Amino acid sequence: MPKHSLMAGAVLHALWLFAASASAQEGDQTLPTVEVTATPFNASEGAQILTPAKVLSGAELRNKLGTSLGATLNDELGVSASGFGAGASRPIIRGLEGPRLRIMQNGMGVGDVSTVSNDHAVAIESSTARQIEILRGPAALLYGSGAIGGLVNIVNDRIPTELMPAPTGEAELRYSTADQGKNLSFATDAAAGTIGLHLDGHARTTGDYRIPGFAAPGDAASSYGVLPISFTHSRSLGFGASHIGDWGYVGASVATRRDRYGIPTAERSSIDLSETRFDADGLVRKPVEGIRSIRVRLASTDYEHVEQTAAGAPASRFLNRTLESRWEAVHEPLSGWRGTVGIQTERNRYSALSASTGRADTVPITRSSSVAAFIVEEKDVGPFTASAGLRLENLSRSPERAGLQDRSFNLASYSVGGLWRFLPGYGLGTTLSIAQRAPGTEELYSNGPHESTASFDIGNAALGKETSRNIELSLQKTEGLVRWRGNLFQNRVKDFIYARDTGVLVDESGAIDPAGEFRRRLWSQGDATIRGAEAEVSYNLRGDGLSLRAFADTSRGRLDGAGNLPLQPASRIGLDAGYKRGAWRSTASLIHAYRQERLASFEANPTPGYTRLDASLSYDQRIGRTRVTWFMLANNLLNQDIRLSTSLLREVAPQPGRNVTMGVRTTF
Incomplete structure (x- = not known):
């Protein structure tokens, strides 16, 4: 039996012993719950046994903030990060990423091109978020065929849904030593009558x-002590307003974002990103008999980024313009069934063109449109809860280049599950799901160089749709000071789409050249299987006094008959300890990632294991109506050379060394 399997078994046994011993000390105390807005029923975090969820909010979110979404979520159960420099790190859930992981803002797609390549940043900001929600499991499929692996929803309340009796807000200023980083963020809400x-x-x-x-x-010829071209510059501004009454609300918002960040490769390229986004959201309560609420949401994004050479010359221009709508109706219970039905539409125009000539050297201008209908229902029968969901979708892609064919895909996804509450606060559940995903524009029509990844990508217009069959078993305790969960999952994917590295070097025209700067990659298909396990136990996680958390996660992805999937996450174990008393709060976190040697055929070197130690200390004080929090965060205190197995740059770009962040946060 492999060493990491033995270690995982030992860790799971230790978690069980910890839960058993802590349960003996537990009284009737309960902890506050957090609502998960991205679930069909807006249930609490602890009730998500059929759709395993995690919500980051409050002090926990602020302590984990990084310069990217991937860095912020990298320590969560079952979540790792792509680690493509400080500016572009996207979350990976259970070994699945890119187009199989949907990123949303307030329940609507982000509208960027971060699914296309690891060097593309997620165009959304975590520092202004109220909470970040992670869903791993079948219910995520209701938000699109791109959610096979799960979804991440960033909630920033940009469109108000309730009237504040007095102005409220938060502002934060922080400085970090490892990168001389300076960050200012703020969010404020107010009301003027019913607005x-x-x-x-x-x-x-x-x-x-x-x-x-x-x-x-x-x-010794590589850089020492500092990673060149790992800088970031980012700014955003958003404004929203809504009319709110007992009947519901209707509102709109506008936001702009501008990023510039380096890609720490030998090419020393950088990316200049800009986005403008418009959102509208309206909800009417009890519009007709039998309907509890109707909600309509619209989102429009105008996204552009330019990849620049080391000399600052523009190389490629990526453009994406999207319009998405979502219509949802929550019905009153029918024969005990409660649920949501809806329609989702999306249109976008995407391209990756030469910045100097305007030619489609990478991806031609392609128009895509989709229409989907979905329903999710739930019913309680004594101690049992049954759940079922269905999504039907049609998606078409039309490239504007001669010789390329239009493609249309009919997609069907569904899930069924059951939960047995065999004791108060305890649940045993299982879910089965089948989900289908259409190939992305770049997977179908790419044919050109990608400066930031040093790859020459060649699409395949004949690719078929993926079909994923997932089974998951869950056991958890959701009440009291001690809470725990365990998940086992298997995902079998027919016609899994992946970029196959041929090992051939080419020049910018695609001609074979032993001295060429681009590696040729072909989009291909093959059957794949992903299996894994997760376990977590916590004590008094949100209460005063001592708090503890231990976790372990592992997953493995294989192409059937063709070896391992690339960029698979390392198995990990971790332990967090915290203490909160009065105005003081402190935490310490220790995470060990094991050596990752389950490599794809074209991956050369295993990733060494590492141990990362983090700590934090904060102090709260009241000044009138304002609460001021002084804080200090320390990351990678052991100054470990950390290389993520999920990063394409792991052999040339380690994670930051020892870093201390100091700051002050005010809330009123």
Whole structure:
């Protein structure tokens, strides 16, 4: 039996012993719950046994904030990060990423191109969010065929849904030592009669960050002590307003974002990103007999980023313009069934063109449109809860280049599940799901160089749709001071789409050249299987006094008959401890990731294991109606050379070394 399997078994046994011993000390105390807005029933976090969820909010979210969404979520159960420099790190859930993981803002798609390549940033800001929700499991499929792996929903309340009796808000200023980073963020809400108002924004600048040793392991010719071209510059501003009454609300918002960040590769390229976004949201309560509420949401994004060479010359221009709508109706219980039905539409125009000539050297202008209908229902029968969901979708892609064929896909996804509450606070559940995903524009029609990844990508217009069959077993305790959960899952994917690295070097025209700077990648298909397990136990996680959390997660993805899937996450174990008393709060976190040697055929070197130690200390004080929090965060205190197995840059770009962040936050 492999060593990491033995260790995982030992860790799971230790978690069970910890839960058993802590349960003996437990009284009738209960902890506050957090509502998950991205679930069909807006249930509490602890009730998500059929759709395993995690919500980051409050002090926990602020302590984990990074310069990217992936860095913020990297320590959560079953979640890792792509680690493509400080500016572009996207979350990976259970070994699945890119187009199989949907990123949303307030329940609507982000509208960027971060699913296309790891060097593309997620165009959304975590520092102005009220909470971040993670869903792993079948219910995520109701938000699109791109949610096979799960979804992440960033909630920023940009469109107010309730009237504030007095102005409220939050502002934060922080400085970090490893990258000389400076960050200012704020969000505020107010009301004028029946009009709710919201304003938020941020500005962040970081330099090239410090690393413990050489950028490339054992290569004295590589950079030492600092990782070149790892800087970030980012700013955003958003405003929203809504009319709110007992009947519901209707509102709109506008936001702009501008990023510039480096790609720490030998090409020393950088990306200049801009986006403008418009949202509208309206909800009417009890519009007709039998309907509890009707909600309509619209989102329009105008996204652009330019990939620049080391000399600052523009190389490629990526454009994406999207219009998405979502119509949902929550009905009154029918024969005990409660649920939501709806329709979702999306249109977008995407391209990756030469910045100098305007030619479609990478991806041609392609128009895509989709229409989907969905329903999810739930019913309680004694101690049992039954759940079922269905999504039917049609998606079409039309490239504007001669010789490329239009494609249309009919997609069907459904899930069924059951939960047995065999004791108060305890639940045993299982879910079965089948989900289908259409190939993305870049997977079908790419045919050109990608400067930031140093790859020459060649699509396949004949690719078929993916079909994923997932089974999951869950056991958890959701009440009291001690809470725990365990998940086992298997995902079998027919016609899994992946980029196959041929190992051939080519020039910018695609011609074979042993000295070429681009590696040729072909979009291909093959059957795949992903299996994994997760376990977590916590004590007094949100209460005063001592708090503890331990976790372990592992997953493995294989192409049937063709070896391992690329960029698979390492198995991990972790332990968090915290203490809160009066105005003081402190935490310490220790995470160990094991050596990852389950490599794809074209991956050369295993990723060494590492141990990361983090800590935090904060102090709250009241000044009138304002609460001021002084805080200090320390990351990678052991100054470990950390290389993520999920990063394409793991052999040339380690994670930051020892870093101390100091700051102050005010809320009123």
